[in-house]
Amino acid sequence: MSSLFKVTVGLGIPFFAVLVPMPWLSSSPLTIGGFPAALIWLFICLPLTSLCMALAWMSERHDPQGEE
Template identity: 65%
Template sequence: MGLVLPFLAVLGPLPWLSSSHLAIAGIPAALAWLFACLPLTSLCMAVAWKMEKSDRQDKDD
């Protein structure tokens, strides 16, 4: 989850967004989408880190 979801979120819609002429507040849609994915990627990595940390603590007990 920590790596696959951000990877698909960033690369999945880019072929469609990069070919469109849509602009959000003057910013191309592809660039706006990449900026929006930054918090998602950080959130997924934090969740994966917490899950890994709890898994290590369970194995140590």
């Protein structure tokens, strides 16, 4: 896979997910299960960020010597 794909998935999506909805969600009284939606979304972003990096990791070829 290309470097652009790795950077988009591994870096771009987490930044987009955290930063773009933040101004709207954090100023809004919207709730999910009684808790502020901004809080729930931020906590969802934690595993989402790991998932994005895992996808970037799986898309690259790894040097068996481990130094890459």
